[in-house]
Amino acid sequence: MTTLRELGEREVIRRLARVLGEPPEGVVGIGDDTAVIPMDGDRDGLLTSDAVVEGIHFLPDTEPLRIGHKAVGRVLSDFAAMGGVPAWALVDVVAPASTEMERLESVYLGAQRLAGAHGLRIVGGDTAGGPLLELHVFGVGWVAAGKAVRRSGARPGDRIFVTGSLGGSLAGKHLDFEPRVAEGRWLGESGFVTAMIDVSDGLIADLRHIIEESHVGAEILGETIPVSDAARSLTGRDSALARALHDGEDFELLFCVMPDQAGAFADAWRKRFKLPCTEIGRVTEERGRLTLLQCERRLDLDADGYEHFRSR
Amino acid sequence: MTTLRELGEREVIRRLARVLGEPPEGVVGIGDDTAVIPMDGDRDGLLTSDAVVEGIHFLPDTEPLRIGHKAVGRVLSDFAAMGGVPAWALVDVVAPASTEMERLESVYLGAQRLAGAHGLRIVGGDTAGGPLLELHVFGVGWVAAGKAVRRSGARPGDRIFVTGSLGGSLAGKHLDFEPRVAEGRWLGESGFVTAMIDVSDGLIADLRHIIEESHVGAEILGETIPVSDAARSLTGRDSALARALHDGEDFELLFCVMPDQAGAFADAWRKRFKLPCTEIGRVTEERGRLTLLQCERRLDLDADGYEHFRSR
Known part of the structure; x- marks a missing residue:
C-alpha cells in the first residue's frame, strides 16, 4: 500500500486520471488549467474547480472576506489562463456547526464581490458540516470554439x-x-x-x-x-x-x-x-x-x- | 453572533443566498435541484454540486467503491429531478496525506462506473489535503430550453x-x-x-x-x-x-x-x-x-x- 504523501500530488492526479480514462475526442480533460468541452454554437465550454482549505490555503484567523476572494480568484485565474470568459459558478462550503453565521456571510461576500467584478455569477452550491472551513468553487466559462489557450502549444524559439x-x-x-x-x-x-x-x-x-x-x-x-x-x-x-x-x-x-x-x-x-x-x-x-x-x-x-x- | 448549528441548514442557505442576491432574468439559482442557465441553441444548462463527507455521508470503514458511487449518484439524482440529461463532471477530493492511494483509486472507480453508466463524463477536478475524506462532485447537464421541471409548478388538484x-x-x-x-x-x-x-x-x-x-x-x-x-x-x-x-x-x-x-x-x-x-x-x-x-x-x-x- 502506498499513501498519497509518498506519491505527491502530481502522481496522485496521474493515477486518478488513469482510473477515469481518456476523455472523448475533442475534449480537454485533466492536465490543463480548465477542462474544455464542446458546446452548441461557436463556443467551447470551460470547466474548472478549486478548493481552499483552512490550514492550507488560509489560516483560522484569516479575514473572511479574503477567504472568499481567494476561493473565487483561483477559479477566475484558471479561466484567464485559458483565454476564457467566466460565466457561472457554484460554491460548496464545508464548515463546523460552531461557525458564526456572520463569518460565513463575510466569506460569501468576499466571493461575491470578486465574482461580480469579473462577470461570474454564483448560482448555487451545497453545504455540509465538517471539522474545518473549506470552499470548493466550481466555475463554468467559455471561449471561442477551438481558441482555448492550452499549455501544450509552446514551440522552440517562442x-x-x-x-x-x-x-x-x-x-x-x-x-x-x-x-x-x-x-x-x-x-x-x-x-x-x-x-x-x-x-x-x-x-x-x-x-x-x-x-x-x-x-x-x-x-x-x-x-x-x-x-x-x-x-x-x-x-x-x-x-x-x-x-x-x-x-x-x-x-x-x-x-x-x-x-x-x-x-x-x-x-x-x-x-x-x-x-x-x-x-x-x-x-x-x-x-x-x-x-x-x-x-x-x-x-x-x-x-x-x-x-x-x-x-x- | 449566531452559529450555523443554531440556524440550521435551510436558514444558513437562505442567508447565503441573500448575500449572493437575485439571479439574472431567465436563470434559476439557489432553491431547486440544480441551477438552470441559458445556453446557446435550444438547450438550457443545468449545474449542480453535492458533497459527501466522511462521518456524515459515509463512515471511515465504508467500502470505497460505494463512496464514489454515492458521490456521483447524488449529482445524477439532481439531474433526474429536473428532467435533465447528465453530461460533464469535475470531482474535488479532500483527503488526509496518510490515505492509501489504492483506496482513493477505488473511490474514483466507483464514481467512474456510475458516471459512465449514465453518460456523465468526469473531466477534471482538484485535490487538497485535509483531515477527512470528502468528495465534491460538480455536474453540468442540459435540458430542452424552458423544459426543466421545477419544484414550483405544482397546482391544486395535481x-x-x-x-x-x-x-x-x-x-x-x-x-x-x-x-x-x-x-x-x-x-x-x-x-x-x-x-x-x-x-x-x-x-x-x-x-x-x-x-x-x-x-x-x-x-x-x-x-x-x-x-x-x-x-x-x-x-x-x-x-x-x-x-x-x-x-x-x-x-x-x-x-x-x-x-x-x-x-x-x-x-x-x-x-x-x-x-x-x-x-x-x-x-x-x-x-x-x-x-x-x-x-x-x-x-x-x-x-x-x-x-x-x-x-x-
Missing part, C-alpha cells in the same frame, strides 16, 4: 513572458491577488500566444508544466525575472530571486509568444494594459530541460513548487 | 407520485441507490409532470419543498406510501411508515401530475418502466399545509427530515 511581479505572495498577495481575467482574455483573442498557464505552483513549477505538455525545454534569464517588493522584503533562508522562482500563488499569467511576433506583442500590450509584462526567456528544443542563466552560469532547475500531500 | 419504495436507506440504499436518470428524463419529456424533486431529505421534507415553492398544500394517504423492505426490517423507535415518511437519501423521484392526466400517465409509466410508481396523495389549496390521512384521522406534518448543522 519568447516567454510573465505578467506583474513574482514571489512573496504569502505576505498577502495569495489572499488579495487580482486574477488577470481581462488580460487573459485579451491574450487569447490577440492570437499572439501559443501556450499559457497561471502561476499557482510557482514560476518554475508552472513553466515545467508548459514544457512537459509542449514537449520542449526552456531557459530563463535570472536578471529579467520581475521580483516583487514582497519577495525582497521577506527575510529568511531564500533569496528574493529564489522566492520569485519558486513561491506559489502569485496568480500571474505565464505565456509564450512566437519569436517574430514578440515585438508587436510587447507594443500592443503596453498600449492596452498598465500592468507590466516582462520577457523572461525562451523556449528551447531541449525537451524537458529547464535552465536558469544567471551571472554567466547555466543552472538546471528542478520543479520544486508546492505539492499537496508531500512534505516539503 | 396527483402526487413517487417512484420505488421509501425508508431505511441507512441499511444500504443510501450508498448503492440507482439514480433515476432515465425515469427523470422521460418524466420531463412526457409533459405529464408539473413539479419534481428527488427524495434526499425525506419524503415529507422534500414534499414540503415542493409545496413551499409552489405556494400550495398537500395531503398524502398513509396506506398508499410504498414502504420499503428495509424500513420494515429495521428495528428501533420509529415505525416502518415513519421511516418511509422521514428517512432521507432514498433518491427516488417525487412529482406531481395534472389530475386529468393521472390515468394516462400511470398507463404510460407501466408500459415504459418496471420500477413501481405509486400515487400517494394530492396537491391542495391550503398553502403551506401538509397533512397525512391515516386510519380516518388527519395529521399535520412538520418538516423534520435531515438538516445539516442542526442537532436532531
Whole structure:
C-alpha cells in the first residue's frame, strides 16, 4: 500500500486520471488549467474547480472576506489562463456547526464581490458540516470554439513572458491577488500566444508544466525575472530571486509568444494594459530541460513548487 | 453572533443566498435541484454540486467503491429531478496525506462506473489535503430550453407520485441507490409532470419543498406510501411508515401530475418502466399545509427530515 504523501500530488492526479480514462475526442480533460468541452454554437465550454482549505490555503484567523476572494480568484485565474470568459459558478462550503453565521456571510461576500467584478455569477452550491472551513468553487466559462489557450502549444524559439511581479505572495498577495481575467482574455483573442498557464505552483513549477505538455525545454534569464517588493522584503533562508522562482500563488499569467511576433506583442500590450509584462526567456528544443542563466552560469532547475500531500 | 448549528441548514442557505442576491432574468439559482442557465441553441444548462463527507455521508470503514458511487449518484439524482440529461463532471477530493492511494483509486472507480453508466463524463477536478475524506462532485447537464421541471409548478388538484419504495436507506440504499436518470428524463419529456424533486431529505421534507415553492398544500394517504423492505426490517423507535415518511437519501423521484392526466400517465409509466410508481396523495389549496390521512384521522406534518448543522 502506498499513501498519497509518498506519491505527491502530481502522481496522485496521474493515477486518478488513469482510473477515469481518456476523455472523448475533442475534449480537454485533466492536465490543463480548465477542462474544455464542446458546446452548441461557436463556443467551447470551460470547466474548472478549486478548493481552499483552512490550514492550507488560509489560516483560522484569516479575514473572511479574503477567504472568499481567494476561493473565487483561483477559479477566475484558471479561466484567464485559458483565454476564457467566466460565466457561472457554484460554491460548496464545508464548515463546523460552531461557525458564526456572520463569518460565513463575510466569506460569501468576499466571493461575491470578486465574482461580480469579473462577470461570474454564483448560482448555487451545497453545504455540509465538517471539522474545518473549506470552499470548493466550481466555475463554468467559455471561449471561442477551438481558441482555448492550452499549455501544450509552446514551440522552440517562442519568447516567454510573465505578467506583474513574482514571489512573496504569502505576505498577502495569495489572499488579495487580482486574477488577470481581462488580460487573459485579451491574450487569447490577440492570437499572439501559443501556450499559457497561471502561476499557482510557482514560476518554475508552472513553466515545467508548459514544457512537459509542449514537449520542449526552456531557459530563463535570472536578471529579467520581475521580483516583487514582497519577495525582497521577506527575510529568511531564500533569496528574493529564489522566492520569485519558486513561491506559489502569485496568480500571474505565464505565456509564450512566437519569436517574430514578440515585438508587436510587447507594443500592443503596453498600449492596452498598465500592468507590466516582462520577457523572461525562451523556449528551447531541449525537451524537458529547464535552465536558469544567471551571472554567466547555466543552472538546471528542478520543479520544486508546492505539492499537496508531500512534505516539503 | 449566531452559529450555523443554531440556524440550521435551510436558514444558513437562505442567508447565503441573500448575500449572493437575485439571479439574472431567465436563470434559476439557489432553491431547486440544480441551477438552470441559458445556453446557446435550444438547450438550457443545468449545474449542480453535492458533497459527501466522511462521518456524515459515509463512515471511515465504508467500502470505497460505494463512496464514489454515492458521490456521483447524488449529482445524477439532481439531474433526474429536473428532467435533465447528465453530461460533464469535475470531482474535488479532500483527503488526509496518510490515505492509501489504492483506496482513493477505488473511490474514483466507483464514481467512474456510475458516471459512465449514465453518460456523465468526469473531466477534471482538484485535490487538497485535509483531515477527512470528502468528495465534491460538480455536474453540468442540459435540458430542452424552458423544459426543466421545477419544484414550483405544482397546482391544486395535481396527483402526487413517487417512484420505488421509501425508508431505511441507512441499511444500504443510501450508498448503492440507482439514480433515476432515465425515469427523470422521460418524466420531463412526457409533459405529464408539473413539479419534481428527488427524495434526499425525506419524503415529507422534500414534499414540503415542493409545496413551499409552489405556494400550495398537500395531503398524502398513509396506506398508499410504498414502504420499503428495509424500513420494515429495521428495528428501533420509529415505525416502518415513519421511516418511509422521514428517512432521507432514498433518491427516488417525487412529482406531481395534472389530475386529468393521472390515468394516462400511470398507463404510460407501466408500459415504459418496471420500477413501481405509486400515487400517494394530492396537491391542495391550503398553502403551506401538509397533512397525512391515516386510519380516518388527519395529521399535520412538520418538516423534520435531515438538516445539516442542526442537532436532531
